[in-house]
Amino acid sequence: MKTPSMNVKLNQWVQESAALCQPDNIYWCDGSVEEYNRFTAQMVASGMTIPLKKRPNSFLFRSDPSDVARVEDRTYISTPTKVEAGPTNNWIDPGELKATMKGFYKGCMRGRTMYVIPFSMGPVGSPLAKIGIEITDSLYVVCNMHIMTRVGTRVLDVLGKDGEFIPCLHSIGAPLEKGQKDVPWPCAPIEQKYISHFPQENLIWSYGSGYGGNALLGKKCLALRIASAVARREGWMAEHMLILRLTNPEGRRFHIAAAFPSACGKTNLAMLNPTIAGWKAECIGDDIAWMKIGPDGRLYAINPESGFFGVAPGTSYDSNPSAMDSIKANTIFTNCALTDDGDIWWEGFDGKPPAHAIDWKGKEWTPASKAEAAHPNARFTAPAKQCPVISPDWEKLEGVPIDIFIFGGRRASVMPLVHEATNWDHGVFMGSTAASETTAANIGAVGNLRRDPFAMTPFCGYNMGDYFKHWFDMGDKLGAKAPRIFYVNWFRKSPDGKWLWPGYSENSRVLKWMCDRVSGKVGARETPIGLMPQEGHLDLTGLSIPAQDLAELMRVDVAAFKAEVPDVEKHFNRFGDRLPARLAAQLKLLVQRLG
Ligand code: SAT
């Protein structure tokens, strides 16, 4: 196929990649509906996917059982020196890593087609948008990218002859020899998987996996790891945050950006259905926020994505009706169970489990089966525009002004339901010390407590000590116009293991308190860890939470916080002289306040 692009660098890179990977064909994606339909039909015909009778234009994929989540252990930030990648990232020298990976890339697309996907992260033409080009040999990736990003010829038009783009090279790492039969989910073994980033060159190389963030390179690789490094250089922010708009009964709008680790409820909060009278919520994004200071000195956010790659298990009309409505049609499902009538199913779905299904591994399943029907990291890929509560302003080129930042994670103990930072430095301290129990979104142990600063541990494309400093620099620039900062924990449990807070839509009550704080409607009570709601200020109308549960949710466990100080010190010490003195000062102040 002749190149549709006039961009000299792009054409050269495609040619070089083809020479290295040796595909049978090169195909340039135009992003059209016709193209999407042709590719899904092709995958149905080849047995790679199953069309769902119950959901129009929707498909179920089953991955290889070894390829079910991000692989943090195989993810690299390859900067010229190790210290630039910092203590939270895996590092290999760029020359060495490229040599190793070139060895794998050589001939890796034999017997396959190389697809060239021009995509925009952010609405095409937004001053915050960036262009990427993904080269891949996976049609699953092409179709997911169609949903998750803006793909197509428009992007090449914007790129023109000499526009800048971020090259993203991806291969599943499974060449097909002559006569060799393909499998439904080709990929390479774990020790050959590499998710590599070269921030100095704005370059991404991914090899061996076809799943989620490992393969849809616009998402974590470009929009977080590379973008975070670019953002620091250029003075803006790329964060692992949902964006939502809340409107109070008087019509005042508040924009909230919240950072939680993967599989901790960002999609649910982003699509919140408020249970408090007169408040309205709209979704702008569920995973990533790019934020720049606007002409009025406030911080403006866009959602660089155009779809949701959401965790399926636990999603239901009960927990997230808007997500359920978003996935009625035109959706890709990965590693969900298949019901006998041609629908998907997962643990936590509405109603009774099906009497019989086919599980994510393609095996017979009944409620008596020991194995889960859906993989815990099973996902849906759905167009954002299908969300019934998507904001009419979700594609506004200049973004929306952020009033509130929220940090948090999953913690069965210690962290109360909500507290507020007393100032920006304190808020940065809260973000930098955030901790959460690990989830199935990464291959590895689940339920271990780890420090996950700003929910960015797996996604920061440079030394996290410098990232902390960047937060202080942004705060200094924003001054009095900086968003207010809060910390939440929806996941606190009683000593006998029961959730203390109902969560989901009821989280709107906590958001209301934050908005009331911003508009000066309510005061707060000072505690050693920050500001907390005064008696009666958290709107609990219509909710019956036992008084002792509420007391536990709001309790500042001073002894537990004190007991964690050595762990925070250890965490900070990892950054050596890259740790901003302002963070060390905050820790000192906390220790003093705890007494
Ligand atoms: O697989 S993804 O990285 O896209 C999902 C996640 O971990 O948040």
Ligand code: MN
């Ligand atoms: Mn995420």
